[in-house]
Amino acid sequence: MFMHAGKPMRGQPQPTRAVVAGLPQLQVSRHPVVAHKLTILRDMTTDSATFRHAMTDLTVCLAYEALAEMRPTPTRVQTPLEETDGTMLGERFAIVPILRAGLGMVDGFLTLFPSLQVWHIGLYRDEASLQPVTYYNRLPGLATVDTCFVLDPMLATGGSAVTAIAILKEWGARSISYVGIIAAPYGVQRLVDAHPDVSIHVAALDRALNEDGYIVPGLGDAGDRLYRTSGDLPPAANHRE
Ligand code: PRP
Ligand code: URA
Secondary structure (H helix, E strand, C coil): CCCECCECCCCCCCCCHHHHHCCCCEEECCCHHHHHHHHHHHCCCCCHHHHHHHHHHHHHHHHHHHHHHCCEEEEEEECCCCEEEEEEECCCEEEEEEECHHHHHHHHHHHHCCCCEECEEEEEECCCCCCEEEEEEECCCCCCCCEEEEECCEECCCHHHHHHHHHHHHHCCCEEEEECCEECHHHHHHHHHHCCCCEEEECEECCEECCCCCEECCCCCHHHHHHCCCCCCCCCCCCCC
16 A cells, blocks of 8 residues: 555545445434534534533433443332333443543543443554554453443544454453544444444544545544644633633
8 A cells, every 4th residue: 555655645545425324333323413513513613611512412412322222121110109110221331432532522421321431542643654553551450341332533544443442352342332423434444344343323424534634524633622732723712711
């Protein structure tokens, strides 16, 4: 594969949206609340506080949709009036944010299930080669859950997601789902090819990757927008908050 110096995606063939949209592993939300929150994230004038809130709100919605895969377990419950049938989520699950930007999705899951186990994998992609570099792994000693939800807002080339999921599988995870915000067709195809058993839940399937490997139209650099690590971001809404 020839890679152009400084423009790692130049000349790389990319599948179209139409090609990957029908893959059974891919679930793109159709909910208008998701679309609303996503539009706030895409807007380059959104300040970081609003960006963080919108990512949390959006993740609550995506978690709700992704957790529809979970098996309900029948139970009995005592109301103030009588005993009746109920169901609880019987499967044990953990969330695995990919540092850094995946941290922006943690609170969305914790809003629904505050006692979840949270495990961390640290990866960044080298800007020149777009290859993922692993720098942190804080998985517990034993696989103590049935399902792991890998969280990362951006599925671009797919390198980070493929690597994180390979780490989880090698460690012993049995069932894995990926929850993200925006996916590029290239990343979806790569993730499905590498891990066909992993379901992919996202808010949007965007058009393509640009020559630098950024998703277009996308939302820019998710980590920089969350953590204010770029010089050309909108000013904070209120420096005295
Ligand atoms: C971003 C994003 C993903 C990765 C996606 O992280 O959060 O982890 O890029 O790109 P890929 O699909 O081509 O691998 P980044 O490397 O910018 O690190 P950060 O989260 O620390 O900002
Ligand atoms: N990582 C991001 O944060 N944004 C992109 O568009 C691609 C990778």
